[in-house]
Amino acid sequence: MGIFKPSIKTIKSTSYQLLKGLGGGILILLSLSSTAVTIDNLNRDLPDFSYAGYKNGAEPLAFATANTINVADYGAKADDGNDDTKAFHKALAAASDSDSPIVVQIPAGRFIVSDILYLERDNLILRGAGSGATTLYFPRPLRYLPDPPELAELRQYLKTMNKRQREKSHNIDLAFSQYAWSGGFIWTRIKNERVKPYLEEYDQQPAPLALPTQGKRGDDRLKVDNASQLRVGQIININWYNREGKDSPLLKAIYPGVEVTGSHHWNFPNRPLVSQASRIVAINNNTVVINDVLLHDINGLTTDITQKAYLQNIGIEEFSIEFPRSAYVAHHVEQGFNGIYLTRLFDGWVKNIDIINADSGILSEESANVSISNVATKGDHKAHYTVAMGDTHNLLAKNITVNNTAIHPLSFNTFSTKSVYTGCEIYHAPILDQHSGANHQNLFDNITLHATLDTEQLAQRRYPAFKGGGAGYWKPTHGAGSSFWNINVVFKNGLDVAKPITLYGVDDGPNANVIGVHGNTDIDIEYGPNANIKMQNKAIHQAPSLYQYQLQQRLGGE
Structure with missing residues (x-):
């Protein structure tokens, strides 16, 4: 398995179409000026979030x-x-x-x-x-x-x-x-x-069960030096370490093209900077198949496999x-x-x-493969x-309704990976928060923000929809692959001015995917660096949830 990569080419069109593809797949064409792009093409280079x-x-x-x-x-x-x-x-x-x-x-x-x-x-x-x-x-x-x-x-x-x-x-x-x-x-x-490591004096280095020798990001299999301590059904932690300092290959993989300023990225070389909790579904000699896909390559990086x-x-x-x-x-x-x-x-x-x-x-904290659904916070x-993800892998928060005021209404916190908020709605002071600390490859999906502009925001036509929280020693705000899909911003005021409202708030998180962000008035988007911004001011009606679309593709449903 891995990231779905169709071979369908972009097709010229000026209207929306829904077509059945071969093998039960779905080909969706979206009008984008005079040239249509397919959902498959938009999805092609995104992380696969469907395992959440x-x-x-x-x-x-x-x-x-x-x-x-x-x-x-x-x-x-x-x-x-x-x-x-x-x-x-x-x-x-x-x-x-x-x-x-x-x-x-x-x-x-x-x-x-x-x-x-x-x-x-x-x-x-x-x-x-x-x-x-x-x-x-x-x-x-x-x-x-x-x-x-x-x-x-x-x-x-x-x-x-x-x-x-x-x-x-x-x-x-x-x-x-x-x-x-x-x-x-x-x-x-x-x-x-131990719930979460804070002080080095309490660190205990677990003995590795195996050492990975080969594996590609997006693949569900990897090779190890010796699989004798591994078994089918076992939950393992695949760990990536930064033992090469500020310019390590791992930091370049997480934060391509930007300077990493947070010292915690290199001050703890014996702690995993990235850890993926996965279940073994098959072992063939020294090839191990896991229940999801690798966050990063194995080759050229310092890795091991441990157990919690x-x-x-x-x-x-x-x-x-x-x-x-x-x-x-x-x-x-x-x-x-x-x-x-x-x-x-x-x-x-x-x-x-x-x-x-x-x-x-x-x-x-330190949880994986968890679903949180139909939760309402109020008062x-x-x-x-409200519902926060810290050190999670493949955690899914679906249909979260935020009816109260919160500093961080929805938040990906330190070490979160491949986790998803989908179908959520925020009614008070809405922001989408990413809280620093090597969090990357997470998805805000099909979310509605109900925003009221204060006096200064009205005058400047700017709203901080994106937020980069967390301590400076963990900056940047997030790594590559952090994604926004079909985000709807409903402004309660400021609609009487024929000038776009700019959404901003994160200037240091690299290579984000910002696709289909729209509102009830025209918006501009400031997001950097190297953000992949597409379908601005266009709702994605045909595939409103990227998570659901990817899940259907993986499981073969419709």
């Missing part, structure tokens, strides 16, 4: 379960105003004692929970009666709970580096919270496993998460009204969840994140 999601998008969000445990049987009682935490802990403990795939069922009604609910076993579904029927209400933030041992390194890092939020105009000089980008009341966790512990087949679905209304203090000093924290999860999902008044709705509280 649970089971690489090839299976429904479900698995067969043998048993059901109901939290009501352990003492949880809806709508009585009493705390139900102990009952939830007992139900989850009983689920952990079972060897069979299991559902922990939450009935309709409102339940009060004041502690973290850890999901720590494979083949587990935490299920409510529907997002409009079941509510988990968390009355206190995480800061009032005992410090999670898995965040001990983060706490030490924040103190050692004196991480503080300083805003002179607001008289703020406050220490960062450990919950600014970590932690959650529903937490997939492998107990005592992952949870598998965890589903979180069909309920609401609600927090009390609380004062917003400052960026990075959040109290910890965080909903779901996905760590070390491979093949899992979150679906049909409403999240109200959160500091962060869903956070993720009066200003959030840090």
